[in-house]
Amino acid sequence: MPAPTVVIIAAGEGTRMRSSLPKVLHPLCGRPLINWPVTAALEAGAGKVVVVDNPRRRLEDHLPDGVEVAVQQHPNGTGDAVAAAGSHIDSTSTVVVINGDVPLITAEALQGLVQAHEDSGAAGTVATMELDDPSGYGRVVRDREGNVERIVETKVEGDASEAELSIREVNTGVYAFDGGSLLAALADVDAANAQGEVYLPDVLPKLREQGKVVHGHPVTDPTLTLGVNDRVELARVQSLAQTRIQQAHQRNGVTIVSPATTTIDAAVKIGRDTVIEPGTTLKGATEIGAESVIGPHSTLVDATIGDGVSVVHSYVVQATVEDHGTIGPFSYLRPDAHLHPGAKAGAFVEIKNSTIGRGTKVPHLSYIGDADIGENTNIGASNITANYDGVRKHRTKIGANVRTSVDTAFVAPVEVGDGAYTGAGSVITEDVPPGALGIARARQRNVEGYADRRKG
Template structure:
């Protein structure tokens, strides 16, 4: 297919009532423009031009260098925006034009638009849709033979025209040999802007063939102009994401209470319980159970894990791990296979090795914990000395008694034990027991 695509992203989006550029508002975890660019890539390869406003750093930071940019100096309408990209389209027979605020559009619909355009040899082909509430949208005006004669903007429409439910989706493909001749002639509207919709009437008056493709689903061409429409798009996409996972073997008993971002990967046989959020680029392998009341953000989770009523972010969880309820696994944490983290445990920037248990009311920060370790209730790695974070190391098979305070930097040796309530201020050798405040090696252990 490989037709160049111009993505219009220069509008102010004032109705969003937000300092964030409209096209960067997220839908299921990704900026809405990212969805449009994903579709554009499927039909154009890498021949994508994004039209941006003069103040465009935020957009460029998100979109990156995989596209070309054209700058619309003043936001004076879609026709002017397309003209700003003209120099980058030399030598192309056709050009697809999409709005960056239509995140639900599919590659299949754009492919149909392109094939219809080529089959009909049209000067322009546009996408339309029948909608339940056309308020504020341009109406499609058809002749008696059902061909399109023009698009009338809502503010310019008569009473009869306002009753029409077929609207212009704002997605086109143009024959450039006709487009570049006509586009500079488009007059200003009452608002002082110049619109691509005017080109439809130009083509009709000149008896040029105009083709159209009607979307099956009005939400596929939903343009987002305010926060209400953003929430509608979010709901539509979330419903489709959940449906796709369920059709691929993921159990979601209450889809309306489950929020899954678009880049998430979940293996078959996994159960997602109610009121669960799986966000960012999280990956969950097969046969795990997540939730209820759980947030997973940018976490990789292995097979057969159970995460209940907890918050996990930017971490890795290996096979057979259980977490929760009511625990917080923070950034840069690795929970190795068969680790058990119980209730009211916080872990950050730590490695917890295989078969270790941290079951109650503990804080583990900036630590490396060995295999088969037991961390008793209320134990804390005291990692912050007031100016910097310090490291704690606990060897394999160590036993940390309840309410042990480990004053980092400190190392507790292999198979060492600490008594309940101990304060560890110095390294503990392998195979000994310590207790007290500060902790000392006990005579009884020495005698053994």
């Protein structure tokens, strides 16, 4: 059979979030909510993924390439939302329908639903689950043969009988359909209900009226279909997603010392035998190699970290630290800082838009900006590159095997040759040739008796 089409309903604004941002664009572990079910659908092998948006089309720019967008012109219910995607549906393929606010759905769960649907030969399949407390959920009513007869809603008193309310099997809101049967049934569904909307579950009785079978597919993990309607539910889902992310890394050989105090985004990659210490946050597209130690209390955002790197009590943003680098404590690596193998950024060091050569050390209390430093150089304490003249930024070049003394300022553009030295307290405004000592400071003068004069 053709690969299934997955239709994701996401046209609502999510007013209960109390936000100017659409509900499904709220971030969850580094991804917008909508991209969780989209990713699951793509990983499940969907031939086509269609997201149903509203006329404001605020989702399109946040979706992966290749995902198609349909527009539901008016908020007229879930059935109308699927009908809005009708031109994208192949009548010969299986169609999976899910909501855009169920981020914990997995590729495996979608594959299992499609397999069960296609094996059963049913026109429609409802993913169901059994709950100890099914309050608020639509109940799944089955016929004598065990097939699904209908879904009974329970939102308003009187919607369901006592017998129906005693049913513990509920509708998850996840469906698989034969494409042709779905389109035909949608055309026959009306809005004859209290809300005056077209509901997708009303397709099921229409399929049965046509003599077709509706199958029920039990889901054993109720967290897979948890929805998000407000920020309380978002926090609950985030906790579950975070556990899932961390456990995947742990099973791949990563040690997370304190899962409760660690935050890892969905796209983060971590190598084997790396240790994540307590209080650490790894965000965005951060990649960490093997046998590194990150933390405690470090934050990495879109960072690239090699093997055997140590990052202690530091903040690293869009920076690269190659193998066996040492960072911190209390370092700040800003965008385009690039530390080559064995380089060090020590205590209270800030580096941005600079290359630090192999084995070079910037041990403490220094600012290096817009600079290129060669290998095996040692930058003394409290060095700065004065890179901004008030209008433009300029680069500083410091060669290999250079030794700079404490309190040296390099006023860019300036170049220090290989093997050169600087004197303590110097303000270097001119190039220092290779092997030379650059000193730029006033000669000391002691004023005898100065203290006694002040007293007088």
